[in-house]
Each structure stands twice: as C-alpha cells, then as structure tokens.
Amino acid sequence: MAIPAEEVAQVRAATDIVGLIGEHVALKKQGRRWSGLCPFHSEKTPSFSVNAEEGLFYCFGCQKSGDAISFVREVQGMDFVDSVRLLADRAGITLHEDADGPDRKDRAQILDAMEKAVDFYHQRLLTNPDAGAARSYLRSRGYDGELIKAFRLGWAPDEWDALSQHLKVNEKILEGAGLGFVNKASRQQDFLRARVVFPICDPASRAIAIGGRILPPLPGSPPPERHEPKYKNSPETAIYSKRRTLYGLNWAKKNIIESGEIIVCEGYTDVIAFFQAGMPRAVATCGTALGEEHFSLMRNFAKKIILAYDADAAGQSATGRVYEWESKHEVDVAVCELPAGTDPAELGRSDPEALKAAVKDAKPFLKFRVDRALSLADLESPEGRAKAAEGALAAVAEHPDALVRDQYVISIADRCRLDPQLVRERLQAHVAGERSAPEPKGRRRSEEPPPRDEPQDGDDESVAPASAIVDRPGLEALRIAVHYPELVVNRLEPFFFLDSDQRGAFEALLSSTSLAEAIESSSTRASALLRRVAVEEPMIDPESEIDQVSPVISQLLRGAARKALVDLQADLRQGSVEVAEGSRQVALAHAALEELDDPDSGSAAEATLVAWLSSRGAQNET
Numbered sequence: 012m013a014i015p016a017e018e019v020a021q022v023r024a025a026t027d028i029v030g031l032i033g034e035h036v037a038l039k040k041q042g043r044r045w046s047g048l049c050p051f052h053s054e055k056t057p058s059f060s061v062n063a064e065e066g067l068f069y070c071f072g073c074q075k076s077g078d079a080i081s082f083v084r085e086v087q088g089m090d091f092v093d094s095v096r097l098l099a100d101r102a103g104i105t106l107h108e109d110a111d112g113p114d115r116k117d118r119a120q121i122l123d124a125m126e127k128a129v130d131f132y133h134q135r136l137l138t139n140p141d142a143g144a145a146r147s148y149l150r151s152r153g154y155d156g157e158l159i160k161a162f163r164l165g166w167a168p169d170e171w172d173a174l175s176q177h178l179k180v181n182e183k184i185l186e187g188a189g190l191g192f193v194n195k196a197s198r199q200q201d202f203l204r205a206r207v208v209f210p211i212c213d214p215a216s217r218a219i220a221i222g223g224r225i226l227p228p229l230p231g232s233p234p235p236e237r238h239e240p241k242y243k244n245s246p247e248t249a250i251y252s253k254r255r256t257l258y259g260l261n262w263a264k265k266n267i268i269e270s271g272e273i274i275v276c277e278g279y280t281d282v283i284a285f286f287q288a289g290m291p292r293a294v295a296t297c298g299t300a301l302g303e304e305h306f307s308l309m310r311n312f313a314k315k316i317i318l319a320y321d322a323d324a325a326g327q328s329a330t331g332r333v334y335e336w337e338s339k340h341e342v343d344v345a346v347c348e349l350p351a352g353t354d355p356a357e358l359g360r361s362d363p364e365a366l367k368a369a370v371k372d373a374k375p376f377l378k379f380r381v382d383r384a385l386s387l388a389d390l391e392s393p394e395g396r397a398k399a400a401e402g403a404l405a406a407v408a409e410h411p412d413a414l415v416r417d418q419y420v421i422s423i424a425d426r427c428r429l430d431p432q433l434v435r436e437r438l439q440a441h442v443a444g445e446r447s448a449p450e451p452k453g454r455r456r457s458e459e460p461p462p463r464d465e466p467q468d469g470d471d472e473s474v475a476p477a478s479a480i481v482d483r484p485g486l487e488a489l490r491i492a493v494h495y496p497e498l499v500v501n502r503l504e505p506f507f508f509l510d511s512d513q514r515g516a517f518e519a520l521l522s523s524t525s526l527a528e529a530i531e532s533s534s535t536r537a538s539a540l541l542r543r544v545a546v547e548e549p550m551i552d553p554e555s556e557i558d559q560v561s562p563v564i565s566q567l568l569r570g571a572a573r574k575a576l577v578d579l580q581a582d583l584r585q586g587s588v589e590v591a592e593g594s595r596q597v598a599l600a601h602a603a604l605e606e607l608d609d610p611d612s613g614s615a616a617e618a619t620l621v622a623w624l625s626s627r628g629a630q631n632e633t
Contacts, residue, residue: 132165284359
C-alpha cells in the first residue's frame with residue numbers, strides 16, 4: 012500500500028535512530044557520532060557508526076548503510092512498507108495509506124491487547140483481595156513492592172475468563188496474542204489461571220508475551236486434582252518468537268553494556284535473583300534451549316556470556332556448538348559453578364555473596380566441562396583415572412582449536428597421573444571420531460562473504476567495496492561539505508573529484524536542500540557514500556584560526572590538474588589541440604601547480620587552476 016512521501020519523511024524525522032539501534036547493539040558516543048559492533052557481521056573492533064543528527068548508520072567493515080527504515084528492514088526482515096509502519100507505531104504517527112493492511116492492524120491490536128493484559132494482571136496483584144496468596148508467596152521469596160513494580164509482576168485470578176471479559180477483544184486478537192482461546196462451549200477463556208504472571212518484553216520494553224507460575228501448595232493442603240506444569244508460557248505469536256527473545260534484556264541492557272558481560276539463566280526468578288544480588292545484567296531463555304539466534308542477539312551487547320544454570324543443566328548444555336558460536340560471534344562463553352542442587356534463585360535468596368562469587372569465578376566453558384568430568388570420577392584407582400580421562404577427552408575433542416586441545420592434554424594427564432603422550436594419542440583418536448565427516452568445501456560459516464562490486468537484483472543498498480574508494484582528499488572534502496558546508500561554499504566544484512561516485516555525491520549535495528534529499532536523489536553508490544561520510548568526523552577543527560580546508564582543496568585540485576594535463580598531452584599527440592595553444596596551457600598549469608602551496612601566491616594559483624579546469628571541461632563538452 013502506498014504511503015505518502017511526506018509521511019515517510021515524518022517517520023524518519025520522528026525516529027530516534029540511536030535509541031532504535033541501541034535496542035540491538037551497544038552504542039557508545041564518540042564525538043558527534045555513536046559507535047558499536049556491527050549487527051550485520053562478526054567483528055572484534057567496532058566499525059559501525061551512527062549519525063544521530065542525520066539519522067544515518069554506516070559500517071566501515073561490511074559497508075552496510077542506511078537510515079532507520081533500512082535498519083528495520085535488515086534486522087526484522089521486513090519490506091519497506093512494514094518497516095515504515097513499525098516505526099510509525101513507535102513514534103505514535105498515524106499513516107494515511109490507501110488501505111490499511113490486515114496484518115498491520117492485527118499486530119497493532121495484539122500489542123495493545125498484550126499491554127492491557129499486563130496492566131490488568133499487575134493491578135490485580137497489587138490491589139485485589141484474591142491475590143493475597145500470591146503476594147504472600149512473593150514476599151516469602153524476598154520480593155517487595157518496589158521489585159514487583161519494577162518487573163511488572165501480576166496475578167492471573169482463578170477464574171475462567173477474567174481477562175477476556177476485561178479486554179473485550181475479538182477471538183482473532185485474543186488468540187493471536189496468546190492471551191486466550193475459545194473453549195468447547197464457544198466462550199472466550201483465559202490462557203492463564205491462578206498463576207503469578209511474568210511479562211516478557213522486547214528490547215524496547217513493549218510487552219510481547221507472558222509467563223505464569225503456579226503457586227506452590229500450602230503446607231498440609233491436599234494434592235491438586237490434576238497435575239499442572241510449574242510454568243506456562245505464551246505460545247509463539249506474530250509479535251513473539253521464543254528463539255529470538257531473552258527475558259529481562261530490556262531491563263538488563265544498561266548494565267550489560269557497562270559491565271561487558273551478560274548472564275544467561277533458565278528462568279524468570281533466576282533473572283530477578285541476580286538483580287536483587289546487585290548484578291542487573293541477567294537474562295533468560297523463554298522455554299527453549301540457548302541457540303544460534305540468542306547468540307546473534309547477545310553478541311551485540313557483550314563479548315562475555317556467562318551461563319548460570321544449575322549444575323546438572325550446565326552439564327547438559329555441554330555441546331560442541333557453543334565453540335562454533337564462540338568463534339562465529341567472537342564471544343567468550345563461561346560457566347558459573349553453582350553448589351550442587353541449587354539454582355540462582357535459591358542461592359541468591361540464601362547467600363547473595365556466594366552468587367556474586369560464582370559469577371566472578373566463572374570458568375571458560377571447556378574448563379568447566381573438563382573439571383566437572385574429573386570431579387565426578389574416582390581418581391584413586393587406575394581404572395577410575397582412565398575412565399575420567401576418557402570422559403574429559405571426549406569434551407576436549409569437541410573444541411575446534413588444536414592449540415587449545417593440546418593445553419588440556421597436559422592438565423588431564425597431570426590430574427589423572429597418566430603419560431601425556433598416551434593422553435595425546437587418545438585425544439587424537441577422539442578427534443578423528445569427531446571429525447570423521449568431511450569438512451564442507453568452500454567458505455567456512457565463520458567467514459564473511461567478499462564485498463560485492465555491483466548492486467544485486469532488488470538490492471538498493473549495495474555499495475562499492477572499501478578498496479574502490481581510494482581518493483582520500485575527495486572523502487575528506489565530502490566530509491567537510493556534509494558537516495561544515497559553510498567552510499567550502501564557492502570553493503569546491505564537481506570537476507575537482509576524480510572518483511565518479513564522489514563527484515556524483517557532491518553534485519547531489521549541490522542540487523539538494525538537505526542531506527536527506529541528496530541521498531534520495533543520487534545514485535546507489537553515491538547515496539551509500541553520502542551515508543558513510545555522514546557518520547564520519549572531518550579531520551579538521553572548525554574552531555581553529557588556521558585554515559585547514561585549503562590543504563584539502565589543494566590536494567584535490569592538484570590531482571584534478573595532473574589528470575587534465577595527462578589528457579591535454581594526449582590531445583597534443585593526437586593533433587586535436589594546436590601545439591601553440593596546448594603548450595601554453597601546459598606551461599600555465601605547471602606554473603600554477605608549483606605555486607599552489609605558496610602562502611603568498613597560493614590563492615591566485617588556485618584560482619588559475621580552477622579557471623583552467625573549468626575551461627577544459629567546457630571545451631570537452633563542446
């Protein structure tokens with residue numbers, strides 16, 4: 012559906028691009044721009060920049076660039092129209108389309124219903140008499156009123172349709188939000204009943220799902236008539252994907268960025284325990300195993316990922332894929348070693364200092380696995396030591412780095428009192444078993460694809476590889492023209508730029524009233540170049556009394572003049588220019604080039620070269 016251009020521009024202007032991108036990437040301010048790790052490719056050193064004033068982003072690593080709409084399209088996999096709609100909803104802007112799509116209407120209504128449901132459950136917990144048992148239970152776990160409000164905890168009453176009656180939405184929205192369903196009696200029925208409610212939010216703190224915990228039975232009470240699962244979580248919906256969601260990330264983001272680490276738990280109460288213990292950087296998976304897309308999300312905020320599961324769960328998470336994800340996403344995975352039989356929620360309640368110590372002393376993932384295998388074995392007998400070594404080597408064999416594997420050989424040999432060479436041979440046998448399948452040919456998954464030289468079909472954001480843009484004076488001139496246009500007004504001309512993309516970008520600036528208009532009106536490559544320089548700082552101090560712009564213009568002018576001299580000499584050889592006139596021009600250009608850097612005659616030489624290049628351009632056009 013068509014969206015008026017002026018409303019698209021209004022959405023762009025109303026979107027805080029730093030806030031938007033900050034939901035997916037940890038950004039830090041550097042001068043007038045913001046910098047962080049690129050969300051589109053793996054890297055260790057930040058190369059992703061954001062210009063808040065112009066609403067643009069650019070990555071110097073993979074050359075991805077664009078505005079808020081482009082960013083949403085990339086990270087959400089949406090088309091242009093849906094991206095504009097999403098940003099309009101965020102900004103509270105009403106779009107006047109030819110027709111509102113049903114998907115968009117449903118999504119907005121589902122988000123609204125979810126927000127109202129969370130508020131309904133929260134108020135019920137705070138004020139309603141039927142929530143007394145829930146309040147008592149939460150107090151017993153150390154949850155005071157301030158914490159309950161911070162996490163917006165709620166109470167789903169022991170009624171069939173309390174929420175459904177409150178919301179008064181149609182069946183499609185109720186079921187689409189995962190808040191209820193239509194029962195066999197053709198009546199709306201609530202999804203949760205008699206449970207403490209934990210709202211699940213996206214990184215922007217919008218409620219997208221709910222989880223419910225059943226109250227434990229009172230001492231001496233009869234067992235329940237039927238078994239109910241301890242936790243019951245929302246099904247996947249149009250606004251909620253379990254494999255892309257981490258409970259608590261919206262609250263934990265700030266401390267994750269400050270500390271450089273993220274703690275991953277199994278449940279909602281584990282997350283809250285870390286917050287209570289003074290470590291508000293914990294998140295939890297939502298009823299699904301930790302996976303690839305969780306790592307893709309987490310690595311944008313922190314480079315150290317600490318698994319804080321109970322001891323058994325940590326052992327079950329011992330999968331070789333963790334090493335693959337460590338390599339691919341350039342993160343370090345460590346494991347909290349909790350006392351046997353405890354989880355973070357229990358330890359945080361009984362001994363918060365011990366929980367802090369467990370995080371501080373978290374072990375690298377492989378070391379945790381090796382230590383665990385050896386600690387559970389009988390190292391007093393030869394048979395026990397051999398068995399322990401085999402178990403530890405099976406874990407070591409999964410690691411892809413031969414140097415890392417070999418270092419663990421010595422450790423295992425020492426602790427099991429075995430010959431290191433024999434242990435090394437056994438490890439090779441394990442590795443051969445692990446690596447029996449042939450490696451796929453071609454590029455490894457951890458490698459980035461080479462930069463594209465030409466735009467691909469249907470791709471309006473393609474850019475030239477970085478190596479294609481080599482004219483540094485031209486780039487600096489464009490930076491100055493974008494950030495401090497008053498310093499180069501009437502001093503730059505398109506023919507100064509030898510690079511065609513730079514020339515196109517500058518021509519777009521000359522013919523436009525704003526940077527946004529220049530980006531929209533220029534070619535794909537020139538547009539990408541403008542987005543790039545918009546997030547780069549010029550290498551000049553605009554407050555300095557020294558003229559720092561003239562050296563840049565001189566370099567540009569020198570390059571353009573030398574290129575013109577080469578062309579002129581070719582014309583002389585071909586006889587297309589009279590010898591006398593050509594010789595005069597060559598002498599004039601050489602003399603001006605020699606004086607270009609002279610403090611006294613440089614300005615006159617610059618004017619001479621500009622006039623000569625301008626006349627050459629006019630002659631070539633005729």
